[in-house]
Amino acid sequence: xxxxxxxxxxxxxxxxxxxxxxxxxxxxxxxxxxxxxxxxxxxxxxxxxxxxxxxxxxxxxxxxxxxxxxxxxxxxxxxxxxxxxxxxxxxxxxxxxxxxxxxxxxxxxxxxxxxxxxxxxxxxxxxxxxxxxxxxxxxxxxxxxxxxxxxxxxxxxxxxxxxxxxxxxxxxxxxxxxxxxxxxxxxxxxxxxxxxxxxxxxxxxx
Numbered sequence: 001x002x003x004x005x006x007x008x009x010x011x012x013x014x015x016x017x018x019x020x021x022x023x024x025x026x027x028x029x030x031x032x033x034x035x036x037x038x039x040x041x042x043x044x045x046x047x048x049x050x051x052x053x054x055x056x057x058x059x060x061x062x063x064x065x066x067x068x069x070x071x072x073x074x075x076x077x078x079x080x081x082x083x084x085x086x087x088x089x090x091x092x093x094x095x096x097x098x099x100x101x102x103x104x105x106x107x108x109x110x111x112x113x114x115x116x117x118x119x120x121x122x123x124x125x126x127x128x129x130x131x132x133x134x135x136x137x138x139x140x141x142x143x144x145x146x147x148x149x150x151x152x153x154x155x156x157x158x159x160x161x162x163x164x165x166x167x168x169x170x171x172x173x174x175x176x177x178x179x180x181x182x183x184x185x186x187x188x189x190x191x192x193x194x195x196x197x198x199x200x201x202x203x204x205x206x
Contacts, residue, residue, distance in 0.1 A: 001067060007067070008206050009039040010037045011185060011189050012040075013190070014187075015085060047075075068082045068119075069086050070086070070187055072091055073085065077100075077103070084106025085105065086107075088110045089111070094125050111128045112131070114157075124133070132164060133164070133166060136165045136186070138165075162184040163206065169201055172187075173205065
């Protein structure tokens with residue numbers, strides 16, 4: 001299984017873009033392309049449906065050594081052996097998530113400022129997502145925070161930092177030039193004509 005320290009491209013299978021029946025096919029394509037880390041984001045879905053989809057994805061991700069993260073719902077990790085969960089700022093504590101999972105798991109935290117990033121590291125997060133850097137249709141109400149703080153952030157936070165929000169192959173060089181080492185990409189992968197080729201092209205530029 002990939003260790004989080006060796007993950008640089010984080011993909012999210014978001015049911016806002018992918019129909020549940022198409023999740024296995026999309027997962028296979030992202031894995032075939034060489035994605036390092038995957039998350040299932042299934043807002044407004046029942047826990048039973050999220051559990052079922054997670055189980056389907058694990059049949060693909062685990063043989064490939066790709067960690068699978070469930071967005072929110074650490075309680076599901078007591079029922080299905082995904083590798084971790086991801087929490088927003090309002091989703092409860094890192095240690096609470098580990099306790100409710102009942103086993104060692106990865107726990108990530110969304111952050112939107114350097115102060116939040118430092119707090120997440122101090123709380124014991126395994127990694128953070130930092131953004132949104134740009135406006136994004138995935139979270140249209142979120143205010144972009146830009147690229148200015150990336151170098152300062154990387155100097156102050158030692159756990160893996162995945163920059164997120166509106167990142168695409170077309171602007172990836174701008175993001176890495178600003179100091180990003182890892183990125184999370186959603187719509188540019190999920191809406192690509194050829195997701196396998198898109199993942200490979202992005203990884204070649206990281």
